[in-house]
Amino acid sequence: MKKIGIFTSGGDAPGMNACIRAVVRTAVYHGLEVYGIKRGYNGMVKGEISKLESFSVSNTIQKGGTILHSARSKEFMTAEGRQRAYEQLKKYEIDGLVAIGGDGTFAGANIFHEEYGIPIVGAPGTIDNDLYGTDYTIGYDTAVNTALDAIDKIRDTADSHDRVFFIEVMGRDSGYIAIPCAIGGGAEIVMIPESETTIEKVVDTLRTGWSRSKTSFIVIVAEGDVAGHVTEIAGKVQSALPHMDARCTILGHVQRGGAPTAADRMLGSQLGIACVEGLLEGRTNEMAGIANRELVYTPFIDTITKIKPINPYYIRMVDILSV
Template structure:
C-alpha cells in the first residue's frame, strides 16, 4: 500500500486531532503517502483533498475539534455521490482509508467498501462511547471530565440554595456519559436510555433523600432518556413535588469541545497507529478498538449493528452511593 486517505466525519470529538496526527506520522514512518480529506464525505465527493506532511499535524495534539473539519453528507447517501467520491480517490491513487467518527461514519464506510472495495479502517471517534468493539471511544473521557467540571459547580449552588438540579448531558442512545457523570459527580439518580427509570422512581428517590435530611439533589438525565429530556422530567417531578426548588441545566455542545485529556490523547494515538498498521497488514473493513488495554479489530458491520450494553454494576453503584 503506497497511499492512504484520512478523514473525520459526523460529530466532532476531543482527540480527533491526536488521531489524525497519529495516522499521518505512522503512515509517513512506513513510507506511505497520506492525504487529508476535508469535510468528511462531502470533501471526498468534491475533491477537497490534499497531501499531508509531518509538519501538517504539528501542534494539534492538544487541540479539540478536527483540523480536517467535519460535515454531514446527504449526497454520499446516493450511489451517484459515492461514485464521485470513488473517482476522486482513484484520481489520486488512494488505496486505503482511515475513517475517524461514530456510527454514521462507519455506516458510510461499510457501504463504500461493499460497493468499491477500498480497504477501510474505522477509528471510533464519538463522545458517546457507544460503539461495539472498544472499551473507550475517542472523546468520551474528555466529555465526561468537561461535564463533571460543570456538575461540581452546579453542586455548589444546589447546596447553597437547597435546590434540586436536573442536569442534561449528551447521549441520545447511550447512557455512558450520564452514568460516569453520575458516579463522579455524586448524583442521586441517573436516567439513561438503556434503563426504565420512571418519574415515580425519581420522586421516591427525592422523598427518601429528604427523609435522610438531604437538602439538595443532582439528577443526571441523558438527552435520549425514556421519560424525555431534563426539562420534561423536571416539569413532571415539579407537578408532584411542588415545594421543591427545581432547576434545569443543559450542558449541550460544551461537552464536545476543549483540549483532550491525557487518556483521550493516548487512546487516539494508539488507534491511529493501529489503523495504519492494520491497512498495511491486510485489514479491510474493520474498526480498530481497545479492549482490556489491547488493540483489537472488529468487522465494521458488527461494530455498527451490535449494541454496546451499559455496565449494570455501574448503575448499581449510582444507587448505592446515593443513600
C-alpha cells in the same frame, strides 16, 4: 499500498487531532504518502483533498475539534455521490482510507467498501462511547471530565439554594456519559436509556432524601432517556413535590469541545497507528479498538448493528452511594 487518505466524519470529538497526527506520522514512518480529506464524505465527493506531511500535524495533539473539519453528506448517501467520491480518490491514486467517526461514519464506509472494494480501517471517534468493539472511544474521557467539572459547579449552587438540579448530558441513545458523571458527581439519581427510571421512582427517591434532611439533589439525565426531555421530567417532579425548587441545565455541545485529556491523546495516538498498520497488514472494513487493554479489530457491520451494553453494576453503584 502507497497512498492513503484520512478523514473525520460525524460529530467532532476531543482527541481526533491526536489520531490524525498519529495516522500521518505512521504513514510517513512506513514510507506512505497520506492525503487529508476535509469535511468527511462531503469533501470526498467534492475533491477537497490535499497531501499531508509530518509538519502538517505539528502542534495539533493538544487541540480539540478536528483540523480536517467534519460535515454531513446527503450526496454520499446516493450511489451517484459515492461514484463521484471514488473517482476523486482515484484521481489522487489513493489506495486505502482511515475513517475516524462513529456508527454513521462506519455505515458509510461499509457501503463504500462493498461497492468499490477500497480498503478502509476506522478509528472510533465519538464522545458517546456507544460503539461495539471497543471499551473506550476517542473523546469520551474528555467529555466526561468536561461534564463533571460543570456538575461540580452546579452542585455548589444547588447546595447554596436548597435546589434540585436536573442536568442533561449528551450521549444520544447511550448512558455512557451519564453513568460516570452520576457516580463521580455524587448524583442521587441517574436516568439512562438502557435502564428505565420512572418519574415515580425519582419522586420517591427525592422524597426519601428530603425526609433524611437532604436539602439539595442532583439528577443526571442522559439526553435519550425514555422518560422524556429533561425539562419535561423536571416539570413532572416539581408538580409532585411542589415544596422543592427544581431547575434544569442542559450542558449540550460544551461536552464536545476543549483540549483532550491525556487518556484521549493516548487513545487517539494508539488507534491512529493501528489504523495505518492494519491497512498494511491487509485489513479492511474493520474498526480498531481497545478491549481489555488489548488492541482489537472489529468488522464495521458489528460496530453498526451490535449493542454495547452498560454494566448494570454501575447503575447499582448510584443507588448505593446516593443513600
